[in-house]
Every structure is written in structure tokens, then in C-alpha cells.
Amino acid sequence: MKIALCATHLFNMTLPQDRDYIGVDHGVEELLKQGITPRFAIGDFDSLQNRKSLEDLNIQILPERKDVTDTHAAIEYAISKGYDEIELYGVTGGRLDHFFAVMCLLEKYQDVSIKVIDQQNCIQLLKPGIHHIYNQEYYYFSLFALNESILSISQAEYTLDHYLLKRDDPLCVSNEVKGEYTIIENNENIILVQSRDAQ
Numbered sequence: 735m736k737i738a739l740c741a742t743h744l745f746n747m748t749l750p751q752d753r754d755y756i757g758v759d760h761g762v763e764e765l766l767k768q769g770i771t772p773r774f775a776i777g778d779f780d781s782l783q784n785r786k787s788l789e790d791l792n793i794q795i796l797p798e799r800k801d802v803t804d805t806h807a808a809i810e811y812a813i814s815k816g817y818d819e820i821e822l823y824g825v826t827g828g829r830l831d832h833f834f835a836v837m838c839l840l841e842k843y844q845d846v847s848i849k850v851i852d853q854q855n856c857i858q859l860l861k862p863g864i865h866h867i868y869n870q871e872y873y874y875f876s877l878f879a880l881n882e883s884i885l886s887i888s889q890a891e892y893t894l895d896h897y898l899l900k901r902d903d904p905l906c907v908s909n910e911v912k913g914e915y916t917i918i919e920n921n922e923n924i925i926l927v928q929s930r931d932a933q
Contacts, residue, residue: 735817735818735819736754736817736818736820736821737753737754737756737773737812737819737821738750738753738754738756738820738821738822738823739755739758739761739805739808739809739812739820739821739822739823740755740756740757740758740762740764740765740770740772740823740824741758741759741760741761741805741808741822741823741824741825742758742759742760742761742764742781742824742825742827742828743760743764743824743827743828744764744823744824744827745827745852745853746853747823747852747853748768749764749765749768749823751768751769753821754773755770755772755773756772756773756775756776756808756811757774757775757776757777758775758776758777758804758805758808758824759777759778759779759780759781759804760777760781761823761824762775762777762779762788762791764824771791772791774791774792774793774794774811775788775791775792775793775794776793776794776796776804776807776808777795777796777804777807777808778795778796778797778798778800778804779795780798794811803832805822805825805835805836805839806835806839809822809843809846809848813843813846817846818846819846819847820848821849821851822848822849822850822851823851823852824852826852826855827852836850837850837857837925840857840859840925841859841880841923844859844861844923853932854929854930854931854932855872855927855928855929855930856871856928856929857928858925858926859880859923859925859926860877860918860920860923860924860925860926861923862920862921862922863919863920864917864918864919865917865919865920865926866915866916866917866918867915867916867917867918867928868911868914868915869915869916871928871930872928872929872930873911873929873931874908874909874928874929875890875909875910875911875916875926875927875928876906876907876908876909876926876927876929877899877906877909877918877920877924877925877927878899878901878904878906878924878925878927879899879900879901879903879922879925880901880922880923880925881901881922881923882898882899882901882922883899883921883922883923883924884896884897884899884920884921884922885898885906885918885919885920885924886917886918886919886920887906887909887916887917887918888916888917889911889912889913889915889916889917890909890910890911890912891909891910891911891912892906892909892910894906899920899924908929
């Protein structure tokens with residue numbers, strides 16, 4: 735099952751309307767602005783400007799002092815309800831510490847398909863295997879190692895054959911899909927960032 739989380743400011747991004755959403759803290763207001771009623775709302779709501787927006791919603795109020803972020807709690811809630819595909823909106827702008835926390839969660843919940851999406855990018859973890867990367871929405875793609883990974887790339891502007899990609903190696907930035915899709919093969923977890931130019 736698939737669900738989307740809206741966490742905070744969207745910076746004028748229009749959300750897809752064909753999703754079920756969980757509103758995370760200020761993300762509730764962002765959803766309501768776009769005419770979307772979240773199925774559930776979660777957070778300490780310390781950044782909410784209008785607490786009346788919580789009326790008539792199914793909510794869980796978290797304490798302000800806690801060991802997880804609101805987004806972390808929302809992901810755990812979604813997983814507990816059986817969702818195995820999660821899209822995250824509103825987590826890339828603003829505070830970098832929260833963004834890095836989200837990147838940690840991609841690895842923590844690697845058995846769940848989690849995508850971080852904003853106006854220009856889609857970020858996800860690729861587990862070991864063979865992956866097909868399409869260019870329907872994003873023209874560029876970049877790859878980063880979480881640990882050393884043997885990496886092969888074919889049907890791309892820049893190809894590799896069993897290259898040892900290390901954590902501190904930025905070689906695989908800004909590649910391009912050639913044809914219908916690019917094929918990526920990796921033997922350890924890597925991060926895929928698909929990007930498009932600003933419109």
C-alpha cells in the first residue's frame with residue numbers, strides 16, 4: 735500500500751491529488767491549503783500557525799520533548815498500518831539537520847520503499863540488485879555510496895563496469911539516462927538522486 739507524508743513548507747510545490755496523505759506538524763496546513771484532507775495528522779504541532787486546522791481530523795499529538803522527529807514518528811505510524819510505499823514531501827527545504835535525519839531513515843527503513851520528493855528531485859535508497867532508472871520525470875541522476883559498493887551503469891551518458899564506489903567518491907554526480915532507461919547494478923546499498931532543472 736502507498737501513502738504520502740507532507741511534513742512542512744512546500745515552497746509553492748503543487749502536490750499530486752491522487753494520493754492519501756498523512757499531515758506531519760505544519761504539513762497539515764500545507765495540505766489543507768491545497769484542498770487535501772489528510773487521512774491522519776501527527777506531530778507536536780509546535781509550528782502550526784492555526785490549531786483550528788486540526789479540528790475534525792484524526793490526529794495524534796506528540797510531546798515536544800521526544801527521541802524521534804515528527805517525520806520519524808509518522809513513518810513508523812505508516813509502517814504500522816501496513817504501508818510499504820511512502821513518499822515524503824516537504825522535508826528538503828529549511829533545516830538541514832532534519833533533512834539529514836530523513837536520509838538516516840532511508841537506511842533505517844530500507845525494507846520499505848521510501849522516496850523523498852520536492853520540485854526538482856527524487857531521492858531513494860537502492861538495495862543490492864539490478865535497477866532500471868527511467869527518465870520520464872527526471873533528466874539527471876546521481877549515485878552515492880553508503881558503504882563501498884561495486885557499481886555498474888549501462889545505457890547512460892557515463893557508463894561504469896564493476897567500479898568500486900566509495901563513500902567519499904562523488905564520481906557519479908549528474909549522469910543522464912540514454913534511451914528509455916538506464917540499468918544500474920550494485921552489490922551494496924546506494925543512494926539514487928534523480929533531478930531536473932528548475933522550471
